[in-house]
Amino acid sequence: MKRVITLMSTYNGDKYLDAQIRSIMDQQGVDVTLLIRDDGSSDGTLSLLERWRKAEPDRIEVIADNNMGFVASFSRLIKEGLKRYKEADIFAFADQDDVWLSDKLARGVKAIEGKEEEYAGRPIAYASNTMLVDSELNEIGLRWRCGDIEITRSRGLVENFATGCTMLFNRKAAEIYDRTYRPGLKVHDFRMYQIALFAGCFIWDKESRILYRQHSGNQIGSQPFWGRMKRRLLKKRYKEHTLEKQNRAFLRDCGDELDPEGRALIERFCDYRKNLKTRFQLLANREICYSRRESDFFYRLKVLMGTV
Numbered sequence: 682m683k684r685v686i687t688l689m690s691t692y693n694g695d696k697y698l699d700a701q702i703r704s705i706m707d708q709q710g711v712d713v714t715l716l717i718r719d720d721g722s723s724d725g726t727l728s729l730l731e732r733w734r735k736a737e738p739d740r741i742e743v744i745a746d747n748n749m750g751f752v753a754s755f756s757r758l759i760k761e762g763l764k765r766y767k768e769a770d771i772f773a774f775a776d777q778d779d780v781w782l783s784d785k786l787a788r789g790v791k792a793i794e795g796k797e798e799e800y801a802g803r804p805i806a807y808a809s810n811t812m813l814v815d816s817e818l819n820e821i822g823l824r825w826r827c828g829d830i831e832i833t834r835s836r837g838l839v840e841n842f843a844t845g846c847t848m849l850f851n852r853k854a855a856e857i858y859d860r861t862y863r864p865g866l867k868v869h870d871f872r873m874y875q876i877a878l879f880a881g882c883f884i885w886d887k888e889s890r891i892l893y894r895q896h897s898g899n900q901i902g903s904q905p906f907w908g909r910m911k912r913r914l915l916k917k918r919y920k921e922h923t924l925e926k927q928n929r930a931f932l933r934d935c936g937d938e939l940d941p942e943g944r945a946l947i948e949r950f951c952d953y954r955k956n957l958k959t960r961f962q963l964l965a966n967r968e969i970c971y972s973r974r975e976s977d978f979f980y981r982l983k984v985l986m987g988t989v
Contacts, residue, residue, distance in 0.1 A: 690754040694777035695725040710787035721748030785890035789849035804854030806877035808843035809886035811893035829972035845870030861934040
């Protein structure tokens, strides 16, 4: 069986953590090792983790550390995973509050193995849809409709379809991420998605093999449209240049891994503020867009304002 090193960052997650670890330990068709880094929890998380470590000493390792934030924590886990498991060639991200179906990892491994010959020596990553559930695991619905998903480099400049907790990736992808990571990175799964999309292969699975728990700590879309717009305006998100900075950082950090076409695409996007013509060229580009109208509306508004 293929060994999968599953990387979990925890922080004050004792309420749902036991069910998540159990679902990972119950994965079928793969040999699972769970490497957990606790990001400075102050609740019962560490005690729960210690019980699991004692129960599964050959399959669970725990790193108790100081608070760094989730992006830095997952990035540290990639570094530790590469160092501790030198023979491993498949890694996976895991959140602390979901529940995985028993074939989640095996399904991702099979997808990656199907691309290994074609993309030998290059980064490969897999991600899937998510089934949203409430705090009691009652189904809400799929996160993505099939018609929303279009995996292209152009869309990969602005929208991430790779929810971290669904992701598996090969060792090459992990090595590139670790080698190019710099403190200040905003989103770890978006960076991994772009590495695979621009430098190798990204695989999208329209089906979900995960129950993606929604609760008070991670509610999605809980406000109506104008409520979300008001929040964006009050937090001055229209001034942040988030996507421009993110793609400039990706080009700076991973440019040597990209082909000329990919570099040119990112450069054109990042230089859209060069003059009025380049700004309107980006505005008119329908290949660079969001899948949902609200997000695309806000994105195009920011293009006009020069704050993408």
